[in-house]
Amino acid sequence: MIGKLNHVAIVVPDLDAATKTYRDVLGAKVSEPQTLPAHGVTVVFVLLDNTKVELLLPYGENSPIQAFLDKNPSGGIHHVCYEVKDIIAARDKLKASGARVLGNGEPKIGAHDKPVLFLHPKDFIGTLVELEQA
Numbered sequence: 001m002i003g004k005l006n007h008v009a010i011v012v013p014d015l016d017a018a019t020k021t022y023r024d025v026l027g028a029k030v031s032e033p034q035t036l037p038a039h040g041v042t043v044v045f046v047l048l049d050n051t052k053v054e055l056l057l058p059y060g061e062n063s064p065i066q067a068f069l070d071k072n073p074s075g076g077i078h079h080v081c082y083e084v085k086d087i088i089a090a091r092d093k094l095k096a097s098g099a100r101v102l103g104n105g106e107p108k109i110g111a112h113d114k115p116v117l118f119l120h121p122k123d124f125i126g127t128l129v130e131l132e133q134a
């Protein structure tokens, strides 16, 4: 069902500092910051040849990543995002197998203007999984 690794996301306490680390220390290409109020985050993408790293800073009062940052004040790896061809078919198959789809179960439009869904970390070996329709 899952295809390519679209991105690995890291929650960071300071987006400018994290962007500089990837751009100036590691020599990577980075995007401009983008705030996504519907997701409660501001994001910078690190653009690698084979995948992306998503640097995430909480945005707004109800950000879904605030509790993670509170527990991990230095930041840390937050989720992995896999591509799927048909996100509704993937969701329905995963639900039938007992996996918990987060939120109201309906895809939102993600940072790449494509539908995304999240799966509970306790159902995937302690790793929050994002699915993005390719």
Ligand SMILES: CC[C@@H](C(=O)O)C(=O)SCCNC(=O)CCNC(=O)[C@H](O)C(C)(C)COP(=O)(O)OP(=O)(O)OC[C@H]1O[C@@H](n2cnc3c(N)ncnc32)[C@H](O)[C@@H]1OP(=O)(O)O
Pocket: 009, 036, 039, 041, 043, 054, 056, 064, 065, 067, 068, 077, 078, 079, 081, 102, 103, 109, 110, 111, 112, 116, 118, 120, 121, 122, 126, 127, 128, 130
């Ligand atoms: C940029 C847009 C988009 C894209 O296109 O790429 C994004 O990536 S947006 C990214 C941010 N959005 C989300 O993360 C949405 C989905 N997430 C959630 O709904 C919540 O974060 C959560 C996964 C339900 C966790 O909620 P939280 O309030 O932090 O904690 P809980 O107490 O409910 O957590 C239960 C349990 O799970 C553990 N946990 C929490 N987050 C993670 C994580 N990232 N990885 C692994 N485990 C995680 C948490 O520690 C709790 O464990 P116990 O303490 O053992 O109960």
Ligand SMILES: [Co+2]
Pocket: 007, 009, 054, 079, 081, 130
């Ligand atoms: Co993501």
